[in-house]
Amino acid sequence: MLAWVLARGMFESRLQYSASHAVRTAASVIFGLIYASIWKGIGEQHALGAYGQAGMTAYIAFNQVILWISFTRRGLGLEERVRTGQIALDLARPTGLFAFAAWQEAGFILYNALFTSAPLYLVYALLLGLPVQRDPLVWLWTVTALAASAFASVCIAYLIGVAALWTVESRWLDLFNYTLNFLLSGFLIPIEWMPGPLRTVAEWSPYPLFQSIPAQLYLGKAGPERLLQSLFWCVLLALLAAAATRIVKRKVEVQGG
């Protein structure tokens, strides 16, 4: 099946970069330890709400683990394809541009999941006592949330790639997206603890999908009703992506690729 071939192709090309990936995993562990230490230090003098010290450590650790699942290539490489004119070929394919780009990215994400997230999970379970959940339902909700997170991430990257065709280079939009993600996804601080206005902005954004929702589901701090928020954003972003594809098609036809 074409999608499988695409994903596998991406997967294998990633296998080439094993050395830098090892460094990246190590760096991820360091960052996790840094944040966990900070929260531990805070926890010595302050109560940490519903999480407690152990809970915050687990929260930070799990966020580090799943970080790589929502990590995509900038603008899904669309800008480059437009520059080289390959986009015309992509649009002519029966699979459709979005599916094509998304499946390629799926291979990339799968690689990250297997070779970065999984080892990190083990490391954190051993090093920081990240709880290994036994309840299959918890795993079900978490994995669903992660699938939604990956999908949403791909959609956003796609929209960035498309937007870059008219406006600024994709790296600015990507940087902007990254910054918002960093601030609003609950990566370092649970969203419930953010000051009022910031919290409101975060909860109305898609960013909790990437960290907060999966982490809360995994740690049992929220129930599966949170997945409704994931679903909502996935549907919305998919619709936007479809609209974006149509716009790209029209632009390429008009410009001649």
Add this chain to the structure above:
Amino acid sequence: MKMVEADGLEKSFLVPVPAKGRFRNLRGLFVRPARKVQAVKSLHFSIERGEFVGYIGPNGAGKSTTIKMLCGILHPTRGTVRVDGLSPQKQRQQVMRKIGVVFGQRTQLWWDLPLKDSFDILAAMYRLDRTHKRRQLDRLDEVLKLREFWDMPVRKLSLGQRMRGDLAAALLHDPELLVLDEPTIGLDVVAKRQIRDHLKELNGRFGKTVLLTTHDMDDIEQLCRRVMVINRGELLFDGSIDRLRERIGLPTVIRVSYRSEVRLPDDLPARRLPFELIERGPREVAVGCNRSETSAMDVLRVVGEWGEVDDVRMEEPAFEDVVHRVY
């Protein structure tokens, strides 16, 4: 003192060999087998001041490696090279003040700034005072006519203009040796001729020693009095163009057209003729031979047997083909 002197110059690289086998990706993480590749094998040559030398060879022959060693970018594995008596490896900065380098594919100029800014910067880097810079630019302008596009950003210049700018940049600090790596690549015929004229003048009028690497044989024919041919890291030939021609012989193509159908004898390959059959049409053949070995009469005698000869034409080979035979 000679301008350039290479003695037993050698350069080997360790090239990683991609692992094979089932767990090649995993193994590649830990062990990277490598094999030794000799890019340059013991070169001996010297270049006097004022010479215009062509340095040719197929891709991967070792030309750019030689040039990099000349400029001090690479250290030789063995042997030495000296530029005006100095070692590019030990005294790189001093040597670079005596050399001007132009890479055809890459520019030394500042891409986004007007051309004149590049010269201001280079003058500062080479510590040229204002009068020297002015004087040198005036002299270069006579030859290269830079004033026309002095204020334009380099990225907006045509390839020919940019090449002229690069030549000026390479000569701003008045080096004695000019090293050119494919300077005419990508230029149209008119621009090529202009650049060649400029180079001729720079060599003739200003007495610059020039080492020119190129794939364009017209460059060689029109500019160089001396040619060095390198292939697979070895210097195959070092001498004048005429001697090069002599050495390869005079390969010629003789085209014979016939009044009727050409009838080639059946045992043609077995005959061991002193020429080779290049082309064959219904009423025409083209044969290649080396006229320093075989006379035209001998050839005609044989091909005359194949039919009624109508017309005979001789083609002098392109210099390109001549040289390829040395490879």
Add this chain to the structure above:
Amino acid sequence: MNGLRIACMLYAANVRARMQYRFNFLLFTLFASVVTVAEFMTLAVVLHLFGSIQGWSIWEIGYLYGVLMTAKYVYRAFASGVNNFEPYLVNGLLDQLLLRPMPLLMAVITSRTRMVGGELLQSLAVLILCIVRLWRDGRVDGWIVPETALAVLSGAVIMFSVGVATAAAGFWITRVDDLSVFTDNAATTACQYPLSLYPDWLRTFLFAVVPYGFINYVPAMYAVRGAWGIWAIGVTPAVAAAALAASLALWRRGVAKYQSAGT
């Protein structure tokens, strides 16, 4: 000194080249500021929530942040070419730079200039604000100004040295942009908070391997917390000098290797 004049000229040329693309230039300034503000906001939210961390007050932690980030942007202003070094190795730019009549490191540093205006302003603002507050609370006296200046300048040298060492590693392993996430990003993030928070081995790392701990924590322990003696002020410049010497030696070895082996 002549070398300085040449360097300034090259910096100016880089800036002018950037400004040709006005749109991109403005965007970069804008987005760079957004990123730094976001980073700072995380810290600010944490402090806002909890008021103090392990006995370090908001202003003390803000001081740590201010010294560190100001040092970082001073370093970036002068030597950002060293920071993203991988492209130089991969794209053959080093050969071109070796043609220039100056040491390779100088050519690398002057080949690219990063605009740090907005970010530098922000970190200075935080630093000055915290110093003022600490002074008003009677925690520090007038000496804090020269002490901080020394810390910032030494810090810039330490960060530069680590940057050079990381870049030099590229002559052996090539993929140094990943390594610098380690030696630059991770170390910087960690040192924004008091080092007493971290396990022993990490603290040792931040003193012995990537000595960012000397940039803000050590001076602050004397100047702001009054916990350590005056030697704490002198140690940072000493570490900076040693780090610089070591990294330059590594760089020289790396260049020699590059010239023997090529790419």
